[in-house]
Amino acid sequence: MIVQKYKDMLQGKSVIRQLSEFATARGQEIGYENVFDFSLGNPSVPVPQEFTDVMIRMLQEKNPMELHGYSQSLGIPSVRDKVAASLNKRFGMNYTGNHIFMSTGAAGAIAHAVRCVAQPGDEVLTFAPHFPEYAPYINLTGAVLKVVPADTENFQINFEAFEEMLSEKVMAVLINTPNNPSGMVYSTETVKELARIMEEKQKQYGHDIFLISDEPYREIVFAGVDAPYPSKFYDNSLSCYSFSKSLSLPGERIGYVAVNPKCTDADIISVMCSQISRGTGHNCPPSIIQLAVAEVLDLTADLSVYETNMNILYKELTDLGFECVRPGGTFYMFPKSPESDAIAFSEKAKKYDLILVPSDSFGVKGYFRIAYCIDTEKVERSLEAFRRLMKENY
């Protein structure tokens, strides 16, 4: 019989998707160039030409049976080796290829990492504000996601609430830095304190507590911002990465889990992931994309537009009186709504063709998210709309 659990999920429609659909419909009326659509976190800059060139060269020159052949479920060994070497060089780690599990983006990485360390009924903690998809990602494994209230001062970590919620039932803590939706990057001080508390609780409870670090925005960090690599500070770390944002390849579904070589059972976690994969549909990333990405590991798309856009918006919005913590990375910012009801504010903004996502689905009330992964020219044109919105309503 049709399984009711998934049927029921069809009722809940994502606010972000609804706003995006509104923007598309409105665009058909007035031209999409006139809709200031800040709803979706889609990269707005193309993949590096080097990636395209590598793809074409492989298609022209490689034996198609090798090129399109089965990858091991863990990923192609040469690709895993290259990922390990790149991370070691950049972050001073000691990964080998055996610590890397290639996955379908960060979502795929999290799906495997959580199943490695949390059983049905176990708790996984994350911090508000958080990516709304964490709820289905975690809860559909059978584990239970609990959300630690936000540190609304600076969107680092509310350590008091964290310590209180870090009970014996918690098997993993899921962080996301640089953060969607706040744009904040955890400082070295924050990561150290997080690690200290988790280590203390591991000793107290006598079991591992894993840090699952979701890092799709790792390469989008703005000038002068302290952006530590979390796994360096805590042994029981599983880093979940995606090339979606760094290389502007979201549709090609490629990322990885990097298992800290010092964590418990470090040498078997990636093979455990390949066992888990048998139940989730042998969804290792496509061979050709694995091979192509391995050739451009240390490149990114031209990500500078995101910092340009942030600077323009941050200056204008703070001038207009918005309270906002200055983003350290990503392509999001998360100002305080000028009225406590962010949903009402988002509705008002729509009248100025400003599409802004209210914060409620991110686990905190009274803020809104601006996804400024759009052309700078459009960002500049949006400023007048923000001015009118504020002047005529607040």
Added chain:
Amino acid sequence: MIVQKYKDMLQGKSVIRQLSEFATARGQEIGYENVFDFSLGNPSVPVPQEFTDVMIRMLQEKNPMELHGYSQSLGIPSVRDKVAASLNKRFGMNYTGNHIFMSTGAAGAIAHAVRCVAQPGDEVLTFAPHFPEYAPYINLTGAVLKVVPADTENFQINFEAFEEMLSEKVMAVLINTPNNPSGMVYSTETVKELARIMEEKQKQYGHDIFLISDEPYREIVFAGVDAPYPSKFYDNSLSCYSFSKSLSLPGERIGYVAVNPKCTDADIISVMCSQISRGTGHNCPPSIIQLAVAEVLDLTADLSVYETNMNILYKELTDLGFECVRPGGTFYMFPKSPESDAIAFSEKAKKYDLILVPSDSFGVKGYFRIAYCIDTEKVERSLEAFRRLMKENY
């Protein structure tokens, strides 16, 4: 803490993989061209040139943000429409794009289809001999796989055993025609009888029983063989397809679920699949591969080599006294072992550099699988080894 269930799975090493590793090692000693490696079901013919040309053209001409952009979790709408149209034309069905869910190969398709219709604790039936991976595919969803004993007469269906095992707890029946490992294709008569029994039991139990039809070998059917499209005979059908074998693209992880438009909740099953996907890691197939496959839907690689190889092997093996049902498709055959212990037989065959998989892991004893997806020239050279194996041992 590390989840023991997946850790335990690391102990069980696949017999097929062990034999394949033996073949590789032996190849390093005597040259791989001298090892008659019939262990793995990997396509041995290249993807059609049209696929490569389409890929290159898209990389050269398409806007990279569109080409590599997010696909909907259900798949790209234009691709789903084209898959539906192709199936309608070939099999006289009435699919629309809404009945198609794009998946990471047949494994991904099965992972979603099973979760749609079977809850933890429910039973799923399949038939021996069967692809060994069905056990983890099904059991890791929480449902329980039960195997109906083989019809060893002709590897169709043992209906008596099936009716007995089709209890009220069974929510789905998983078939695989053309079949790995037997190479047999279910006749129209077999499919009709299967459908009749399932319909009767649906009425008796008052709940749906879904037919999940795993069809990666659908395009590899030999001359004159009756190969019905199962979904045409039973409304509650979910067809699971992969392009791995038909287009020789196993590493690119692309396939689909096609939901029979007449089945219960037909219009929501593909969207349910996209909800399930949130928990399994948003593993929709890569955008560029979806778009390229959609342009070559009615093409296949040159699959004729498989029939050539089958004819050569079937003639020689039956001449040598092997009992074997003549395969109707795939690139497998499944002769009876000349001694009841197929594992012992496989060991003896290794001494002649013949790598043959004993049938035990396929759910039946006393047979062996030959995966003849290798060059015809090598198949011909293998005949002498078969002759010596038989002459010197039996």
